[in-house]
Amino acid sequence: MTMTAELSHVARMADRAAGFQPSPVRAVFDVSMQPGMISLAGGNPYLAALPMEKIAAMVGDVVAARGLDALQYGSGAGTEELAELICRVMELEGISASPENVQITAGSQMGLELVTKLFCNPGDVVIAEGPTYVGALGVFEGFQAEVAHVAMDEDGVVPETLQATISALKAAGKTIKFFYTIPNFNNPSGISLSLERRQQVVDICRAEGVAIVEDNPYGLLSFDGDLKPALHTLDPDNVFYLGSFSKIFAPGLRTGWVVAPKEVRGRLQIASEATTICPSVLSQMVVEQYITGFDWRGQIDTFSAVYAARCHATLAALAEHMPEGTHWTTPTGGFFTWVTLPEGCDTDQVLAVAIEAGVVFVPGSAFYADGGGRNQLRIAFSYAPADQLAEGVKRLAEAIKAALGQAS
Amino acid sequence: MTMTAELSHVARMADRAAGFQPSPVRAVFDVSMQPGMISLAGGNPYLAALPMEKIAAMVGDVVAARGLDALQYGSGAGTEELAELICRVMELEGISASPENVQITAGSQMGLELVTKLFCNPGDVVIAEGPTYVGALGVFEGFQAEVAHVAMDEDGVVPETLQATISALKAAGKTIKFFYTIPNFNNPSGISLSLERRQQVVDICRAEGVAIVEDNPYGLLSFDGDLKPALHTLDPDNVFYLGSFSKIFAPGLRTGWVVAPKEVRGRLQIASEATTICPSVLSQMVVEQYITGFDWRGQIDTFSAVYAARCHATLAALAEHMPEGTHWTTPTGGFFTWVTLPEGCDTDQVLAVAIEAGVVFVPGSAFYADGGGRNQLRIAFSYAPADQLAEGVKRLAEAIKAALGQAS
Numbered sequence: 001m002t003m004t005a006e007l008s009h010v011a012r013m014a015d016r017a018a019g020f021q022p023s024p025v026r027a028v029f030d031v032s033m034q035p036g037m038i039s040l041a042g043g044n045p046y047l048a049a050l051p052m053e054k055i056a057a058m059v060g061d062v063v064a065a066r067g068l069d070a071l072q073y074g075s076g077a078g079t080e081e082l083a084e085l086i087c088r089v090m091e092l093e094g095i096s097a098s099p100e101n102v103q104i105t106a107g108s109q110m111g112l113e114l115v116t117k118l119f120c121n122p123g124d125v126v127i128a129e130g131p132t133y134v135g136a137l138g139v140f141e142g143f144q145a146e147v148a149h150v151a152m153d154e155d156g157v158v159p160e161t162l163q164a165t166i167s168a169l170k171a172a173g174k175t176i177k178f179f180y181t182i183p184n185f186n187n188p189s190g191i192s193l194s195l196e197r198r199q200q201v202v203d204i205c206r207a208e209g210v211a212i213v214e215d216n217p218y219g220l221l222s223f224d225g226d227l228k229p230a231l232h233t234l235d236p237d238n239v240f241y242l243g244s245f246s247k248i249f250a251p252g253l254r255t256g257w258v259v260a261p262k263e264v265r266g267r268l269q270i271a272s273e274a275t276t277i278c279p280s281v282l283s284q285m286v287v288e289q290y291i292t293g294f295d296w297r298g299q300i301d302t303f304s305a306v307y308a309a310r311c312h313a314t315l316a317a318l319a320e321h322m323p324e325g326t327h328w329t330t331p332t333g334g335f336f337t338w339v340t341l342p343e344g345c346d347t348d349q350v351l352a353v354a355i356e357a358g359v360v361f362v363p364g365s366a367f368y369a370d371g372g373g374r375n376q377l378r379i380a381f382s383y384a385p386a387d388q389l390a391e392g393v394k395r396l397a398e399a400i401k402a403a404l405g406q407a408s
Numbered sequence: 409m410t411m412t413a414e415l416s417h418v419a420r421m422a423d424r425a426a427g428f429q430p431s432p433v434r435a436v437f438d439v440s441m442q443p444g445m446i447s448l449a450g451g452n453p454y455l456a457a458l459p460m461e462k463i464a465a466m467v468g469d470v471v472a473a474r475g476l477d478a479l480q481y482g483s484g485a486g487t488e489e490l491a492e493l494i495c496r497v498m499e500l501e502g503i504s505a506s507p508e509n510v511q512i513t514a515g516s517q518m519g520l521e522l523v524t525k526l527f528c529n530p531g532d533v534v535i536a537e538g539p540t541y542v543g544a545l546g547v548f549e550g551f552q553a554e555v556a557h558v559a560m561d562e563d564g565v566v567p568e569t570l571q572a573t574i575s576a577l578k579a580a581g582k583t584i585k586f587f588y589t590i591p592n593f594n595n596p597s598g599i600s601l602s603l604e605r606r607q608q609v610v611d612i613c614r615a616e617g618v619a620i621v622e623d624n625p626y627g628l629l630s631f632d633g634d635l636k637p638a639l640h641t642l643d644p645d646n647v648f649y650l651g652s653f654s655k656i657f658a659p660g661l662r663t664g665w666v667v668a669p670k671e672v673r674g675r676l677q678i679a680s681e682a683t684t685i686c687p688s689v690l691s692q693m694v695v696e697q698y699i700t701g702f703d704w705r706g707q708i709d710t711f712s713a714v715y716a717a718r719c720h721a722t723l724a725a726l727a728e729h730m731p732e733g734t735h736w737t738t739p740t741g742g743f744f745t746w747v748t749l750p751e752g753c754d755t756d757q758v759l760a761v762a763i764e765a766g767v768v769f770v771p772g773s774a775f776y777a778d779g780g781g782r783n784q785l786r787i788a789f790s791y792a793p794a795d796q797l798a799e800g801v802k803r804l805a806e807a808i809k810a811a812l813g814q815a816s
């Protein structure tokens with residue numbers, strides 16, 4: 001009886017539900033929890049670098065002083081106070097935005113969900129870097145949008161390839177809704193879009209009538225202090241900006257935002273209210289107090305230094321252990337490096353061997369909608385300490401050598 | 409240039425975006441904030457009844473003791489600890505569920521969004537009570553589902569009408585995806601489904617292959633202690649249950665849940681992860697500590713007593729002031745009563761007069777997808793104190809009399 005009822009529910013689901021399949025990435029994260037396992041998989045921020053006692057006291061104070069508001073329903077747009085502070089945070093990357101253009105969401109993931117819901121009919125095309133954020137692919141699939149990847153080199157997406165991709169899609173009669181990009185310390189590649197190309201990318205998209213969705217959770221986590229101007233600064237009318245406190249403060253609060261032109265932002269609010277009524281007021285007030293009462297810029301420097309050291313340890317271990325013919329990116333910020341193995345070496349197969357050897361990572365195919373990335377993989381260096389990263393890379397190199405048929 | 413860019417964004421939006429129009433309800437809530445205005449509009453819980461100092465200390469303790477987890481990413485399903493506590497909460501209404509069937513969400517609004525996303529193609533039909541929750545109508549519209557209303561009498565939805573509606577829709581070739589119902593202290597009507605009809609409704613839906621989405625935020629807020637068994641208890645395989653801590657604890661945390669059969673719950677998790685990655689871990693841990701460390705059942709009794717007294721004051725004022733030919737429901741729990749004016753008296757027009765007189769409410773048409781409810785309105789008695797409710801009803805009665813052309 002149970003079986004029958006369940007089967008009939010599945011049969012009655014919407015067409016889009018066909019895309020709601022368990023991702024192989026989920027299994028990787030489950031494996032990460034096994035004792036003795038070194039995880040190069042999850043992009044978790046290193047929260048032990050936060051002044052937790054002070055934050056705990058601050059959070060208690062928020063509820064003591066403003067509990068009747070913090071625990072109540074709030075504005076569907078988010079609090080005005082936080083929207084103003086968000087504008088100050090964005091100034092660091094050159095963005096000049098008004099609070100009226102800010103929609104606060106339960107994390108920037110939700111910002112992407114809302115933008116996609118607002119713009120994408122089934123069969124519409126989203127252009128994305130190849131590789132791109134696995135969680136973005138889940139959003140696009142959930143609205144039956146097709147994804148066209150544009151290759152990156154060490155300077156980010158290649159403008160000529162972007163232009164050619166747009167032209168080819170249009171020639172094929174496709175409707176392109178937006179170019180989704182993570183221009184800074186891209187997840188998963190660690191690559192940043194060069195200054196020169198930013199203008200080119202913005203110009204191409206403007207000329208072709210393709211909006212840009214700029215996802216920038218890592219932009220402030222630069223190892224050398226170099227902050228490139230956001231794409232939004234170059235064309236505020238055509239770039240929807242997704243921001244997040246998950247990597248510069250705390251993901252457990254689920255607080256992010258979208259910046260968009262007025263007509264778009266108004267509809268995003270309606271879509272947001274349908275999804276969650278309002279963002280968590282407690283979370284918003286905690287972020288407000290964090291930005292106003294703590295040295296949040298100094299904390300970004302602290303985080304960046306931790307990640308820089310871990311990145312350095314990871315790259316050193318890669319240089320020491322990886323077999324010939326393997327190469328990887330050299331990030332200058334963020335959480336990730338992207339490793340390319342010799343052609344034909346399948347990282348889904350390497351993963352099984354690696355797990356036996358006590359290390360997990362996310363295979364490259366997870367970051368492509370089109371089956372790409374099979375000989376690639378992502379290493380997250382944000383969470384594990386440097387010695388574990390080094391040991392993890394060593395184990396990984398052995399698993400790769402085994403897959404390549406080389407003695408370890 | 410700005411104008412042009414904005415216009416072109418609107419033109420490029422998805423078909424579903426046509427439904428993302430500002431609701432007239434929004435304007436009502438804005439008006440509520442005016443000085444001197446008495447609001448009978450918003451269904452906000454009365455949080456001043458909470459032991460706020462103790463809660464503040466508890467929230468601080470959560471971060472001090474478990475901050476590295478509370479501020480980090482968590483499971484996409486929600487925490488196992490909270491899922492188990494949710495099962496204990498649901499036992500009060502007879503539900504026997506397993507934590508594996510629980511998907512925690514950023515409020516039960518998000519549960520409804522996910523269920524609708526999972527099941528509804530454009531043109532599919534959702535059956536709902538008439539009137540029903542305005543926020544549910546926004547969800548259905550966002551996925552281009554059509555809504556068919558089923559009338560209620562004082563015992564809730566009429567089973568024969570439900571059966572006739574289903575038969576007529578099927579005869580018209582429509583695909584019905586589920587019956588959305590608020591069986592306890594319905595928002596906006598205050599009506600509860602009688603015990604006898606619960607079995608009939610469940611039987612009809614099972615026989616017709618129509619799932620039930622049971623939305624139950626108010627069920628525990630009974631004025632007389634009478635808790636009817638949830639529809640879920642009668643057919644767990646065919647009833648998806650939406651629960652919420654917003655009315656028994658605090659909406660600002662945005663913590664709710666869905667209970668569903670395994671195959672449905674698994675896909676809800678995938679949809680949930682695409683929307684918010686995970687529910688706020690801080691919020692979940694705060695709720696965990698509230699349920700384990702506070703007299704949460706005693707607090708429900710406290711809340712219920714407050715709402716019962718306010719309901720009593722509201723009904724007494726209605727009896728004293730309302731013109732002849734007006735009638736209203738007599739709730740035995742929850743936040744709302746539903747007022748029906750003489751035929752032809754348009755509550756959208758009454759609203760303008762009422763605002764001049766210093767009182768706002770939500771006109772009945774907001775709670776129908778089909779233009780119904782024009783001579784009806786909702787009064788929320790949950791938030792304003794009894795003397796304000798009485799004065800608000802008096803002002804409202806004068807506005808109605810003015811609209812009816814009677815001397816006040």
